[in-house]
Amino acid sequence: MNKVLLIIQREYLTRVRKKSFIVMIFVVPLLILGMGGLITLVAKNSDKLSGEQVVNVIDDSGLFAAKLQSTKNIRFKPGGQSLEDLKLATKSDENLLILSIPADYAKKDNVKVFSKKKPSLLITDEIARQMNDIAVNNGMLQHHIDTAVLHSIKSNINVNGVEITDTGAKDANVGTNMGIGVACAILIYLSLFIYGAQVMRGVIEEKTSRIIEVIISSVKPFQLMLGKIIGVGLVGLTQFAAWIILSVISSKIAGHAFNSPQSPIASAMAILQTIPFGYILGCFLFYFLSGYLLYSALFAAVGSAVDSETETQQFMFPITLPLLFTYLLSVTVLFRSPDSTLAVWLSMIPFTSPVAMMIRIPFGVPGWQLALSMSLMVLGFLFTTYVAARIYRVGVLMYGKKVSFKELGKWFFYKE
Known part of the structure; x- marks a missing residue:
């Protein structure tokens, strides 16, 4: 047993006496704190960091182009050219995005975003969200449903978990x-x-x-x-x-x-x-x-x-x-x-x-x-x-x- 203790002592002291060990004791908490602050800062300024993307809209359905709303990161504008001409333009401009909405947009995978490099999820998700909202509103209008009333009664409910313990209820x-x-x-x-x-x-x-x-x-x-x-x-x-x-x-x-x-x-x-x-x-x-x-x-x-x-x-x-x-x-x-x-x-x-x-x-x-x-x-x-x-x-x-x-x-x- 004494021999094992001697080996333990050697392995332990050899490592804890190293300067790198002592430095890492103080550096790691600071790095974690700094990383947390950096993540928070980046999350707050993510809109600014991503920059603005211009999306050229070619809407063959005639339902969406005028109703798509620009955001901090996405600016929609009419295509102005044919789809094929814009596709050719992407070869020289990797930031060019083309949103193609065909007349039969409701079919699966018919709506497409063309670009030289892969579009981000931020862009595709925002486009999908806005188009779904517009399509629902158009559907309600066709069925003579008052969209203003529906939007006025729309709620935003948050569910908070509560844990029941022996001492009473508390936030989960x-x-x-x-x-x-x-x-x-x-x-x-x-x-x-x-x-x-x-x-x-x-x-x-x-x-x-x-x-x-x-x-x-x-x-x-x-x-x-x-x-x-x-x-x-x-x-x-x-x-x-x-x-x-x-x-x-x-x-x-x-x-x-x-x-x-x-x-x-x-x-x-x-x-x-x-x-x-x-x-x-x-x-x-x-x-x-x-x-x-x-x-x-x-x-x-x-x-x-x-x-x-x-x-x-x-x-x-x-x-x-x-x-x-x-x-x-x-x-x-x-x-x-x-x-x-x-x-x-x-x-x-x-x-x-x-x-x-x-x-x-x-x-x-x-x-x-x-x-x-x-x-x-x-x-x-x-x-x-x-x-x-x-x-x-x-x-x-x-x-x-x-x-x-x-x-x-x-x-x-x-x-x-």
């Missing part, structure tokens, strides 16, 4: 929970790759430099692998702890600096105070640690099986595919339906649950599902650590041989 903050879930899933996904890759690189470096031959003479391969995994994991926890502390301090400073209840920052902080951060943080740390232990053991096995980092790709893809698959689903599908059957199953499978469960936790997860998922995670990383250790003990002393999955299987069954 669906959007905030969604953002926190996606942010946690992205952070888990990135951290597992970053810190797992550090373990793999460390193994490859020691193996190629032949230092590992000296180390193995003093400790067992399993002790070395375990020490490297735990040491790098503690480095990750140290970074997260520092980032959390800095975030809390900055939020306190921001709260005092913007103490007006009408300010956007004060409003945002008031919403965040309703989120159970202790519960979410505890779950995040568990799934980071368990997911890290699961994947880093496999990364260590891959590092022991190759002689250089360029040879790792054939083994890395099958290992990381479940994590990548879940990440892509999380940021596109799962956050919209966190209690779906797919989300529940993905949050139970150890290879996918670190990402999938972090999407679900802000929305509330039944206790038995959380307990089962955590139990399976513990069993999962114990199993993968055992499998990786069987491969690692042979691979760290194997040089100059191209390794396949079949060969890894043989290593697993080698006797001590």
